[in-house]
Amino acid sequence: MDLMHVATDALAGDFMGKPAWIWLVFAGSVISLLALDLGVLHRRDREIGVRESLWLSAGYIGAGLLFGAWVWQQLGAQSGMDYYTGFLIEKSLSMDNVFVIALIFGFFAIPRQYQHRVLFWGILGVIVLRAAMIALGATLVSQFSWVLYVFGAFLVLTGVKMWFMADHTPDLAQHPVLRWLRRHMRVTDSLRGNAFWVRLPDPATGRLQRYATPLLLALVFVECVDLVFAVDSVPAIFAITTDPFIVYTSNIFAILGLRALYFALAALIHRFKYLKYALALVLVFIGGKIFLVNLTGKIPAVVSLSVTFGLIAGGVIVSLWKTRREAPVQPCLSP
Numbered sequence: 001m002d003l004m005h006v007a008t009d010a011l012a013g014d015f016m017g018k019p020a021w022i023w024l025v026f027a028g029s030v031i032s033l034l035a036l037d038l039g040v041l042h043r044r045d046r047e048i049g050v051r052e053s054l055w056l057s058a059g060y061i062g063a064g065l066l067f068g069a070w071v072w073q074q075l076g077a078q079s080g081m082d083y084y085t086g087f088l089i090e091k092s093l094s095m096d097n098v099f100v101i102a103l104i105f106g107f108f109a110i111p112r113q114y115q116h117r118v119l120f121w122g123i124l125g126v127i128v129l130r131a132a133m134i135a136l137g138a139t140l141v142s143q144f145s146w147v148l149y150v151f152g153a154f155l156v157l158t159g160v161k162m163w164f165m166a167d168h169t170p171d172l173a174q175h176p177v178l179r180w181l182r183r184h185m186r187v188t189d190s191l192r193g194n195a196f197w198v199r200l201p202d203p204a205t206g207r208l209q210r211y212a213t214p215l216l217l218a219l220v221f222v223e224c225v226d227l228v229f230a231v232d233s234v235p236a237i238f239a240i241t242t243d244p245f246i247v248y249t250s251n252i253f254a255i256l257g258l259r260a261l262y263f264a265l266a267a268l269i270h271r272f273k274y275l276k277y278a279l280a281l282v283l284v285f286i287g288g289k290i291f292l293v294n295l296t297g298k299i300p301a302v303v304s305l306s307v308t309f310g311l312i313a314g315g316v317i318v319s320l321w322k323t324r325r326e327a328p329v330q331p332c333l334s335p
Contacts, residue, residue, distance in 0.1 A: 018245045022074065026067070026249050030127070033063060033256060037120065048116055053263035060260045064253035071249070081301035082241040086250030088305060089240070089282065092312045093233045094258045095272070096279055097225055098265045104221045105266075107172045108214040112263070114194050118215060119262060122222040123255065129227060130251050133234050138244040148242075148290050151235035155287025158232050163280035177224055178217065186211045226255075232283065239286045240304060271323045278315025282308055 037056075048056075064087055072080025105115055140147045172178060181187070188211050192198045196216040199208045237247045265272075285307055289299050 017243065022245065025070075026245075026252075029063065029067060030252060030256070033060065034120075034123070037260075048112065048263045050264045053261060057257050057261035057264065060253075060257035064257055067249065067253055071246070078301065079241075079243065079246055081305065082243065082246050083250050085240050085301050085305040085308065086237040086246060087254050088308055088312070089236050089286065090233050090251050090254035091258060092282060092308065093229065093236065093279055094255055095265070096276060097229055097258070098262055099276075100225050101222055101262060102266045103172060104218055104225070108218045108221075110191070110215060110218050114191070114215060115263070117194055118219050118222060122219055122226070125223045126226050126255055127252060129223070130230060130234070130255075131248060133230055134244055134248045134251070137234055137238055138242065138247070141238060141242050148238065151238055152287040152290030155232070155235055155239065155283045159280045159283030159287065162276060162283065172221070175221075177221065181212075181217060181220065187217065188213050191215055236283065236286045239290050240301065272316065272319045273323050274319040275312075275315045278311045278318075281311050285311070 065084075068080060068083045068087060071083045101119075104110075105118075110118065137147075186209055188198065188200070190213075192213050192215075194215065195213055196219065198211050198213060200211050201207065202209045233251070234247070237250060241247060286304070289304065292299065
């Protein structure tokens with residue numbers, strides 16, 4: 001009985017403002033989804049088609065929406081609405097990742113059959129990275145309320161920059177991360193199946209040495225991309241709510257679904273040409289909300305959700321209309 005009381009007290013204990021059992025429900029949901037994905041659906045490396053990508057993404061999105069309904073039921077309507085707003089914002093902003101990830105896979109000539117492996121292991125890094133960034137953000141906001149205004153100004157400036165650089169394509173060949181990796185690691189000239197690391201004889205000594213493969217370089221770049229985009233998306237959700245549980249769970253569920261949707265979106269990237277302009281407006285709106293609080297009071301979550309959805313929907317519709325006759329552009333394949 002004592003052990004049962006200890007376990008019950010531990011589950012009811014507070015962790016970052018919420019009972020521990022609520023965090024365990026979230027962790028169990030994510031682990032179950034990842035285990036189903038890798039352990040059952042994709043045990044072997046193979047190419048994922050558009051149809052399968054859409055079904056898999058629909059499953060992830062459905063799980064995210066169901067979790068939001070559970071949050072609504074457990075924590076109240078305000079928390080539920082904040083979750084859905086954060087989910088939509090993160091999903092929208094993360095769509096920009098697809099453009100860069102497609103460039104990365106093209107640059108390193110990663111076949112479609114190995115792309116899911118990179119994205120899957122990348123998501124594990126995202127889970128840890130976002131947890132650290134959100135914990136840091138929550139600590140700063142709780143200790144220094146003015147940090148929210150810093151977040152707001154940063155989002156507005158980032159949105160303006162995104163608007164004027166919407167047509168910019170990163171030059172991966174000259175990227176400092178790639179140059180650093182090549183200086184400090186042995187890298188094979190080509191892929192070695194689905195391996196991130198291989199052991200090969202050194203040309204000078206003949207002794208076996210550890211070599212990274214282009215697949216590992218692609219994984220490192222995917223993680224770097226998420227770090228860069230997290231700097232935008234994490235402050236954006238803190239502008240909606242400062243509840244770490246809502247911020248983190250909406251982040252992770254949105255990213256899980258987007259990675260699954262990558263294989264469908266990658267084939268249609270050229271059709272979303274004007275989406276970045278809509279994302280820029282979303283950042284400016286979310287950042288501006290923080291400064292409007294002193295003038296108009298707190299903007300209801302339903303308004304934030306509606307404006308965000310309207311901007312994204314408008315960007316998608318304009319993109320599909322403007323690019324209806326354009327042919328897809330193949331990414332550059334030169335590592």
